[in-house]
Amino acid sequence: MxxxxxxxxxxxxxxxxxxxxxxxxxxxxxxxxxxxxxxxxxxxxxxxxxxxxxxxxxxxxxxxxxxxxxxxxxxxxxxxxxxxxxxxxxxxxxxxxxxxxxxxxxxxxxxxxxxxxxxxxxxxxxxxxxxxxxxxxxxxxxxxxxxxxxxxxxxxxxxxxLADDIWYWDDVLGSYRHAGLYSVQTSPVRLWAWTQEIYGDVVRRGGWKDGWGEFYGMVKDVVRQRNVEDLQRRVLSPLARVRNEAKTKQSxxxxxxxxxxxxxxxxxxxxxxxxxxxxxxxxxxxxxxxxxxxxxxxxxxxxxxxxxxxxxxxxxxxxxxxxxxxxxxxxxxxxxxxxxxxxxxxxxxxxxxxxxxxxxxxxxxxxxxxxxxxxxxxxxxxxxxxxxLIRYWLPATALLISSTTIYRIVLGHKAEIIESIRDLGRTTIDFFNNWVLEPTKRIIGTIRHDEESEVSIMSKRSLEGDRASLERMVVDFAVQNPNNGSRLSDAEILDIRNKVREGDLTPVLRAYEKDMQKPIVGALSGNLIRALLIQIQKTKVDVEVAMSGIDSILKSQELLFGFIGLTPGVLVCFAITRWLQSTFGDRRGWEKTQLSSQIVRVIRNIDRILVSAQPNQYDELSYKDYGLLLCEVHVLRQLASRVLPVRIFHDFVEEMDAMVDLRTGVAKQRKVLKRMRWAYKKWW
Structure with a gap:
């Protein structure tokens, strides 16, 4: 409203x-x-x-x-x-x-x-x-x-x-690039006006009465005469004439x-x-x-x-x-x-x-x-x-001239363009499935303790099987090669089993040390090779124990790893989405920045009006300054309605009503503007 x-x-x-x-x-x-x-x-x-x-x-x-x-x-x-x-x-x-x-x-x-x-x-x-x-x-x-x-x-x-048009002429006056661009844009208009002037002079002189030959001769005379009359204007550069025109229109x-x-x-x-x-x-x-x-x-x-x-x-x-x-x-x-x-x-x-x-x-x-x-x-x-039409006639003409060439290029590479579009679509779908959808499913499975989604670098029963095999190999070796030559009792066998579970291979190592003294005999008897194989199994079990520890650490942090795996896909999707929004979307972030800068500029204009105004004997603004103030307040209200919350906006409207009250005086209006600056600064 x-x-x-x-x-x-x-x-x-x-x-x-x-x-x-x-x-x-x-x-x-x-x-x-x-x-x-x-x-x-x-x-x-x-x-x-x-x-x-x-x-x-x-x-x-x-x-x-x-x-x-x-x-x-x-x-x-x-x-x-x-x-x-x-x-x-x-x-x-x-x-x-x-x-x-x-x-x-x-x-x-x-x-x-x-x-x-x-x-x-x-x-x-x-x-x-x-x-x-x-x-x-x-x-x-x-x-x-x-x-x-x-x-x-x-x-x-x-x-x-009108403010936008005034700013347009400010750009033309403040930059030679804009002035040159304006000169090129309006060149057909000036050429048409010059042609009409020449034609009008020729018609006033009766150029049509004596045929085409006399008409063309009179056109040459008029053009030559106008060139002499415009000699003083030709002293100025084209850009200077354009700037003078812009200044006149801006005024x-x-x-x-x-x-x-x-x-x-x-x-x-x-x-x-x-x-x-x-x-x-x-x-x-x-x-x-x-x-x-x-x-x-x-x-x-x-x-x-x-x-x-x-x-x-x-x-x-x-x-x-x-x-x-x-x-x-x-x-x-x-x-x-x-x-x-x-x-x-x-x-x-x-x-x-x-x-x-x-x-x-x-x-x-x-x-x-x-x-x-x-x-x-x-x-x-x-x-x-x-x-x-005047500002964009040049690119429109270029596009119109090259449209046939563009059409032939597109038509000649129709199959390649369609295939590229299809590849882009398939790549987008695969990227979303592999880097966004699947990691998300794994994260959901981790949260729900789904066994299929658990992170693991070794099978669950691998360590138990290898450890049981090592235990049997050591017990069999100790039973077949007792240390004192007598048969081992059940208690001694149970003790050996417990020590093997703790990593103690003393019976095997003793036999290994003994056979190492006579390696050839030990190799021929088979005990040396058997002891070596048992130690290899022990090394395998130790490696699996270490891997099991690493596996436990991974399982305790598998939710974190799931989010890490999801992060690249999410970042890429977020970047593409922001780019699409900034290019083709509503540009909310950019618009918010633009709104903030516009609000600050409007508040500056209001402050300039109140400061530079010359109030009358009743400390009231003149009608001209009052009208300018109302224009700026109207713009400020429209901008603030898109930034401020509803309840805050109602308070803001009350402040604006107080500021545009002519009878309150300029001094009070300046105070109201000052209060509006610090009270609503956080929203822009």
């Missing part, structure tokens, strides 16, 4: 609380009654007001009143949907109301006499304060509020893009931006926004409110319509300057018929007829707003950056 919509919703809610029937302060009906629809409470209130005002010309409900109530509610629905109505919708609603058709004496032109005369009833000259008349004013007020928001939004939305855009900002400041400083904040006309009445004050809101609505008309006329004038804008608006306002009527002695808002005021509001929607938009687009297009 934008700054303008907030303003319109606030004004609209104030209008809902205004009185309709105002014969006496005690007997008033608020506009909220009209919006209540067909509820029982509304009906009871309606009947009560009818009884209280029976002596004041009140008439019971009619189809006309019901129709007006429906139209009023249709204009109020826009605020509930947090949006502004279109000009067609507002114009259609006013047309359906047919206010002028209900007043036979209404004038169709704007004259003070007609305005005052048509405000009276047809039979007695007394002011018409009937319920139907009040409903017409309420409908007109609702339409005025929506039109006011539409005018503000139109000026604001058309002023903001025109800056003037246009300041005029629009000034218009925006005037509308907010003197229009409905000012009335709703500082004027009693749109405030909820109390018992002490006088009868004349109860109708002041009608005067505020009328003055706002006149102000919109005047501002749109002045801002559409291409000859108006920034310094003369306020004076021109004030001059038109002093000569305006509505302001003159409201300031006449003895005249109040009761002397205004809604039909004539509605006609002027319709004129704004039909003529002035559309005229302003059209003229603004023409001027911004004339001085703004070149269109996309």
């Amino acid at each position: 934008s700054f303008v919509v907030d303003q319109i919703n606030r004004i609209d809610s104030q209008i809902d609380r205004l009185p309709l029937l105002s014969s006496t302060p005690a007997n008033t009906t608020s506009a909220a009654f009209v919006l209540a629809g067909v509820s029982a409470a509304a009906s009871a209130a309606h009947n009560l007001c009818a009884q209280q005002n029976s002596g004041h010309g009140y008439k019971p409900s009619t189809p006309r009143i019901a129709h007006l109530q429906t139209l009023v509610k249709s204009l109020t629905a826009a605020g509930q949907k947090k949006r502004l109505l279109s000009a067609e919708r507002i114009r259609s609603t006013l047309g359906q109301a047919r206010i002028a058709d209900q007043c036979p004496t209404c004038a169709v032109h704007f004259a003070p006499a007609n305005i005052t005369a048509t405000a009276t009833t047809g039979d007695g000259g007394e002011v018409d304060d009937s319920y139907e008349h009040e409903l017409e004013w309420l409908l007109l007020s609702k339409a005025t509020v929506q039109t006011y928001g539409l005018v503000l939004n139109t000026i604001l939305e058309q002023t903001l893009p 025109a855009l800056k003037k246009l931006r300041l005029v629009n900002a000034n218009a925006l400041g005037v509308l907010l400083g003197e229009g409905l926004s000012n009335h709703s904040s500082h004027d009693e006309g749109l405030r909820t009445p109390t018992l002490s409110t006088s009868e004349e004050s109860l109708h002041e809101w009608k005067g505020a609505i009328t003055r706002s319509i006149a102000l919109m008309d005047i501002v749109l006329r002045e801002v559409s004038d291409a000859n108006v300057t920034v310094d003369d804008f306020d004076h021109a608006v004030a001059s038109r306002r002093n000569n305006d018929q509505y302001y003159q009527i409201l300031e006449m002695d003895g005249q109040t808002a009761l002397s205004l007829n809604p039909a004539v005021v509605a006609e002027r509001l319709t004129s704004i929607l039909d003529n002035h707003l559309a005229s302003y938009s059209t003229q603004f687009k023409v001027r911004s297009r004339q001085h703004g950056r070149p269109s996309g």
